[in-house]
Amino acid sequence: MSVVGVAELAAMVPDGAKLVIAKDESGVAMAAALALIRRGVKNLHLVTVPVSGLETDMLIGAGCVATLETSAITLGEFGLAPCFSRAVKSGSIKLKDATCPAIYAGLQAAQKGLPFMPLRGILETDVLANRPDWKVIDNPFESGDRIVVLPAIVPDVALFHVPLADRHGNVFIGRQRELMLLAHAARSTIVTAEHITDDNLLEDEARSGSVIPALYVNAVAHAPRGAWPLGFGDAYPADAAWMSRYITEARTPAGFARMLEAALQGPGARLAA
Amino acid sequence: MSAVAEVAARAAGPTEVLIHSIAGLLAGSRHVAVGASSPIPGAAALYTRAVSEGATRVSVLGSRRHNAFTNGGVELFDLAAQGRIDAFFLGGGQIDGAANINLVGVGSYPQMEVRWPGSFGSAYLYYLVPRVILFREEHTRRVFVPKVDFVSAPGPRDDGIYRPGGPHALITSLCLFDFDRARKRFVLRSVHPGHTVEEVRDNTGFDFDCPAQVPATPAPDAAALALIRGQVREEIGETYPKFAAQLAAV
Structure with a gap:
């Protein structure tokens, strides 16, 4: 394992990959997502753990996503996700609506x-009604107790920021x-x-319990x-001015293209190039 | 003027009445969890904790300071399934009279006319958390519909499904309803100051039970207002800075 560049890292996500990404609070690899967009990755099956915001919205807006498996897409305090809403209305992505614990369980x-x-839970919902891949069984230990079973979600790649x-x-x-969990479940982790x-982070007993060992990690980029x-986290807040502008501009494809261009010139530009 | 009287000199605003009313619904809870995009419920939960003298634990999702979970997002759901979460909040783009909730959108799934974020944990937590408080500020017939377009989470039914949880109350910008789980109907408990039962009726698209006399929702007193405008605003501001700034400006 060696430390690679962000563009090199993004090259490790093939077209058509089942890509699993983290929610905003857990650590979103936006610079890498922008590098994926720059590379023009196609037909991703995106799985959000369990929800997502700007990262998913921009990947959808840039035409990188074929299938979206999620419990919710929102830009939180900034508002609804514009590219996601547009893609749902036009039917340009295949939706696999879930509920948060179902993504964890998979x-x-x-x-x-x-x-x-x-x-x-989940029984008698329209979430279940629209997920033919989810089944209902009788609890084998107590008859009459119906319970939902969910197929394993095996991502090709997990991508997040630490x-x-x-x-x-x-x-x-x-x-x-x-x-x-993302790293344990996925075939590869970047x-x-x-x-x-x-x-060596594993040599420090005080924090080694919060370390994903290299055994699961295929590449790291600075x-x-x-x-x-x-x-x-506590390192820096969201760029509120940029996010507010995005919410308004990205309501049209042309506005989204302008915001994407701006993002590609942003702090991550040098990294994503 | 005393410090409390000074801070509380301004009359309670509508948001403060909501925070105070929701806190009343949480009294006695051992553990209240608050989900994403929920500043007012979050403030109410932190208020409850502040007056509980340590009896109520609060876990605010998205917070770093007011959330002790160390096993990732799955911990909330594991705790709920074990019966270790007493109260949680759910919203709804649409809510109907049988307490079905819809967080997905308007129209026919999947290509809906209006798409909201998605079901979050509702399809699961509604079954498992004993005191689910439905909270939706906008009180219109657009929200409170005869029947939801998409069931993210169903109200109680006689279907034999394992369901220790369910709806406890519904609070809006106009009023507070209890939910009668046996009769599967909302019952109007109180109407917020400045509003009327007629206004509630005119803006609700489903039938509900209404006693002959409906009291006004109690407004927070000076000590409660001081707590909301002080400690609670400061604590919720960590997760919801924009909300805390608005609260200060009420």
């Missing part, structure tokens, strides 16, 4: 090498433990990091401010 099945996972990685490919995630350390225009 990944947990993959993590355990199981074909499926049972989950409470505070710190070392040169061996060990990745520190702090309390964002669901990133561990990561952008705010900082790269020369230390990407300072790699979540911009989104915020990243």
